[in-house]
Amino acid sequence: MTLRIQRASEGAVVVFAVSGRIEGEQLEQLQGLLATETGGPRIVLDLEQVELVDRDAVRFLARCVADGVTLERCPGYIREWITRQRHEQ
Secondary structure (H helix, E strand, C coil), X not given: CCCEEEEEEXXXXXXXXXEEEECHHHHHHHXXXXXXXXXXXXXXXXXXXXXXXXXXXXXXXXXXXXXXXEEECCCHHHHHHHHHHHHHC
């Protein structure tokens, strides 16, 4: 399964529903979408439908959290990996 991203706006919040696999090759696409939302709305990544991530994706998600992006419905294994990644840095 490839990466699929759906954007929805809910007032001052922009939600990106992500599904499939988040791997290094797709990060540029996701980064570009998040970059277009700067200076305004709060950004939420809904990760409920994410099936698999790689190390690059975890590093990216950890940076997103550090930058104020909210992760919603994040699978436990991904959240745990992000926490370990942040402690390693």
